[in-house]
Amino acid sequence: MIKLEKVTKIYPGSSLAAVNNVDLEVPEGEICVLIGSSGCGKTTLMRMINRLIPITSGFIYIGDQNVMDMDSIKLRRNIGYAIQQIGLFPHMTVRDNIATVPKLLGWEKSRIDKRVDELLELVQLEPAIFRDRYPRELSGGQAQRIGVTRAMATDPPVMLMDEPFGAIDPINREVLQDEFLRIQSKIKKTIVFVTHDIHEAIKMGDKIALLDAGRLVQFATPEKLLTAPKNQFVKDFVGADRALKRLDLLKVEDAMLENPVHCHSTDSALEVARRMQEDGLNYLLVCDGENRLDGYVTLRDIVDHEGQVGDRVKPMTLTVGLRQNLKDALSKMLTYDIGVVVAVDDDNRLKGVLNTMTLARVVGQTYDEHEGRWGKVTAGGRIL
Amino acid sequence: METWQFFVDNWQLTLQLAWQHAWLVSIAVTIAIFTGVPIGIWITFNEKAADVVLYVAGIIMTIPSIALFGIMIPLLSVFGYGIGTVPAIVALVLYSQLPIIRNTYAAVKNVDPNIIDAGVGMGMTRFQVLGKVQLPMALSVIFAGVRVAVVMSIGIGAIAAYIGAGGLGRFIFMGITQTYDAMINTGAIAVAVMAVVVDYLFGFIENRLVSKGLRP
Numbered sequence: 001m002i003k004l005e006k007v008t009k010i011y012p013g014s015s016l017a018a019v020n021n022v023d024l025e026v027p028e029g030e031i032c033v034l035i036g037s038s039g040c041g042k043t044t045l046m047r048m049i050n051r052l053i054p055i056t057s058g059f060i061y062i063g064d065q066n067v068m069d070m071d072s073i074k075l076r077r078n079i080g081y082a083i084q085q086i087g088l089f090p091h092m093t094v095r096d097n098i099a100t101v102p103k104l105l106g107w108e109k110s111r112i113d114k115r116v117d118e119l120l121e122l123v124q125l126e127p128a129i130f131r132d133r134y135p136r137e138l139s140g141g142q143a144q145r146i147g148v149t150r151a152m153a154t155d156p157p158v159m160l161m162d163e164p165f166g167a168i169d170p171i172n173r174e175v176l177q178d179e180f181l182r183i184q185s186k187i188k189k190t191i192v193f194v195t196h197d198i199h200e201a202i203k204m205g206d207k208i209a210l211l212d213a214g215r216l217v218q219f220a221t222p223e224k225l226l227t228a229p230k231n232q233f234v235k236d237f238v239g240a241d242r243a244l245k246r247l248d249l250l251k252v253e254d255a256m257l258e259n260p261v262h263c264h265s266t267d268s269a270l271e272v273a274r275r276m277q278e279d280g281l282n283y284l285l286v287c288d289g290e291n292r293l294d295g296y297v298t299l300r301d302i303v304d305h306e307g308q309v310g311d312r313v314k315p316m317t318l319t320v321g322l323r324q325n326l327k328d329a330l331s332k333m334l335t336y337d338i339g340v341v342v343a344v345d346d347d348n349r350l351k352g353v354l355n356t357m358t359l360a361r362v363v364g365q366t367y368d369e370h371e372g373r374w375g376k377v378t379a380g381g382r383i384l
Numbered sequence: 385m386e387t388w389q390f391f392v393d394n395w396q397l398t399l400q401l402a403w404q405h406a407w408l409v410s411i412a413v414t415i416a417i418f419t420g421v422p423i424g425i426w427i428t429f430n431e432k433a434a435d436v437v438l439y440v441a442g443i444i445m446t447i448p449s450i451a452l453f454g455i456m457i458p459l460l461s462v463f464g465y466g467i468g469t470v471p472a473i474v475a476l477v478l479y480s481q482l483p484i485i486r487n488t489y490a491a492v493k494n495v496d497p498n499i500i501d502a503g504v505g506m507g508m509t510r511f512q513v514l515g516k517v518q519l520p521m522a523l524s525v526i527f528a529g530v531r532v533a534v535v536m537s538i539g540i541g542a543i544a545a546y547i548g549a550g551g552l553g554r555f556i557f558m559g560i561t562q563t564y565d566a567m568i569n570t571g572a573i574a575v576a577v578m579a580v581v582v583d584y585l586f587g588f589i590e591n592r593l594v595s596k597g598l599r600p
Contacts, residue, residue, distance in 0.1 A: 052505055077507030087502030091520045091595035101506050134597030150506075160505075 424488025487529025
């Protein structure tokens with residue numbers, strides 16, 4: 001847990017507070033995103049937590065310890081730290097970069113080697129290939145992964161991340177964000193995450209702290225920030241397309257149509273074809289006996305086939321995970337120019353389908369600030 | 385041809401003088417590295433000192449070498465070392481300061497602040513940041529400064545013969561007074577060869593010491 005109490009920072013020679021009287025509490029295992037335009041004090045606030053910037057007044061606690069009572073060097077070694085420009089040491093190999101803090105803490109070589117390999121596997125980089133590479137031999141995405149990995153090296157309970165996915169193209173950023181959320185769901189760190197990208201904030205944050213000119217304007221869950229912006233500033237910051245931004249927030253499993261029609265690969269093709277004709281279906285999803293997705297068949301493929309459906313099944317290349325957000329799902333739909341995507345769980349079991357209609361329903365909803373809920377807008381603008 | 389004949393006839397003396405020369409220069413450069421690099425590092429912490437130190441080192445560099453050797457005589461004769469090896473080494477050390485200090489200062493100073501921030505943020509002490517991050521990253525530029533200092537010292541070291549420090553400069557000065565071209569040439573060529581060989585050697589050591597990750 002990280003707790004900030006009336007934290008203020010006034011830089012020497014400045015009359016304005018860079019951070020002004022901020023109260024904030026990040027519960028154990030949650031990601032708190034600090035967001036705001038540049039110069040709003042978000043980075044300053046983060047850097048006061050590990051005392052890279054001295055606090056002018058107020059208190060910061062990690063667990064129940066006041067950071068001012070701790071030795072600053074020890075404090076920093078116990079907090080994972082990942083920064084914007086990655087900050088990998090160019091003269092060290094990937095292994096030595098990851099091993100930075102373990103080495104400072106005097107770990108044994110065998111323990112370090114084991115941990116490095118473990119972490120590389122966690123971010124899906126083959127240890128044998130990447131261990132001895134130098135940063136200049138890595139792609140941007142790989143370097144970012146190593147940067148984040150380095151921050152996790154000693155498994156610190158608290159991590160500070162300053163736009164860790166900032167220096168990377170949008171497609172790879174999405175991939176890294178998903179990967180990080182997947183890891184976070186297992187390791188449950190308490191994280192302070194700085195960004196200026198509202199999409200990233202909505203996607204990554206359990207809570208979002210919006211700062212303006214050093215003041216904390218609103219501290220709330222992403223849903224709350226979108227649905228109940230405290231004032232005009234928040235509204236403007238979040239953007240007029242609040243409904244669209246809900247796509248960042250909602251997961252596939254929240255909006256998908258469950259239990260889609262499907263058949264089993266062992267079913268008789270003629271029988272399935274007959275049922276498809278009855279229901280007017282041209283395509284049908286095919287699963288195996290344990291409900292794992294095999295692919296799909298078209299009516300034409302099986303209408304005169306004497307064997308099983310499984311003989312004619314075509315692979316389904318485009319699926320989405322349950323925990324992916326709707327924006328990713330929509331962008332997949334648009335990229336591949338199809339009206340529907342299939343949702344599967346981690347074991348490739350068929351869970352549901354998403355089509356443009358379901359998405360349109362979500363986007364079409366508007367938040368009724370009086371009623372406090374999302375609803376459909378009629379032509380008259382009244383909420384039903 | 386005449387020069388070659390001179391070398392063949394006097395190869396033992398040539399080697400002896402070359403050895404003396406090399407010894408003079410290596411002592412001077414060793415001292416210069418052990419003073420220049422720490423000074424260069426120190427002034428990265430102190431901007432005011434940096435201005436003064438770089439200015440003074442720059443002035444020393446502009447003193448004509450023969451004059452600097454001359455100045456050493458009255459200054460050091462106070463301690464009884466007016467001529468010979470000691471004033472020669474002192475002069476060479478002074479000359480070597482600028483390239484070494486300036487390169488050390490610039491290289492340490494130019495390390496990307498983000499990378500230093502990463503080090504500090506992960507809990508390195510100031511000395512650890514210096515030793516584990518800044519100096520390894522600055523090494524090749526520091527080395528470039530040392531190489532300049534070495535090559536320059538080998539060249540200027542020839543003038544040290546003028547104040548009785550020996551070395552290959554003896555051939556050159558004696559050759560001039562005797563208008564003996566072969567002798568002058570032998571001295572000059574030997575100095576040049578030594579400079580080229582030593583520079584190559586340092587390049588080799590540099591390649592060994594500087595991290596592979598920093599090579600272009």
